[in-house]
Amino acid sequence: MANKGLIFCVCQGTCPSFQQMNIFEVVNTLRIEKLVDFVGIHPQLCAEDGDSFFEILLSGINDKIDKLVIAGCDPNMQRKMFRDAFENAGFDKSKHVGVDIRNMTTEQAMEAIKKVLI
Numbered sequence: 302m303a304n305k306g307l308i309f310c311v312c313q314g315t316c317p318s319f320q321q322m323n324i325f326e327v328v329n330t331l332r333i334e335k336l337v338d339f340v341g342i343h344p345q346l347c348a349e350d351g352d353s354f355f356e357i358l359l360s361g362i363n364d365k366i367d368k369l370v371i372a373g374c375d376p377n378m379q380r381k382m383f384r385d386a387f388e389n390a391g392f393d394k395s396k397h398v399g400v401d402i403r404n405m406t407t408e409q410a411m412e413a414i415k416k417v418l419i
């Protein structure tokens with residue numbers, strides 16, 4: 302079975318880019334529709350405790366996750382910011398799919414994430 306996870310990063314909840322959407326509605330809809338096996342919300346994945354979060358969450362379970370979608374800022378920035386944490390956790394970075402959801406509405410964010418999950 303393909304295990305897919307979704308983690309939302311929300312820039313501390315204060316960034317204007319995330320104010321047009323209801324993140325809880327997005328994650329709840331995607332889990333009810335069974336498009337993801339687990340969901341999470343983190344306030345600031347690019348902070349040091351974001352590295353710890355990934356290292357704790359992903360260590361030793363590389364073979365249990367097929368796709369890890371991170372919805373937040375630019376995917377290229379994500380790749381650079383999370384590279385060391387993935388490496389330290391032994392997580393295959395090619396399973397990471399970044400989705401830029403900044404300045405989107407709830408519906409737009411949902412569609413953008415669905416595109417990479419289906």
Ligand code: SF4
Nearest residue numbers: 310312345347373374
């Ligand atoms: S990882 Fe991206 S979305 Fe998350 S806090 Fe940092 S800049 Fe913001």
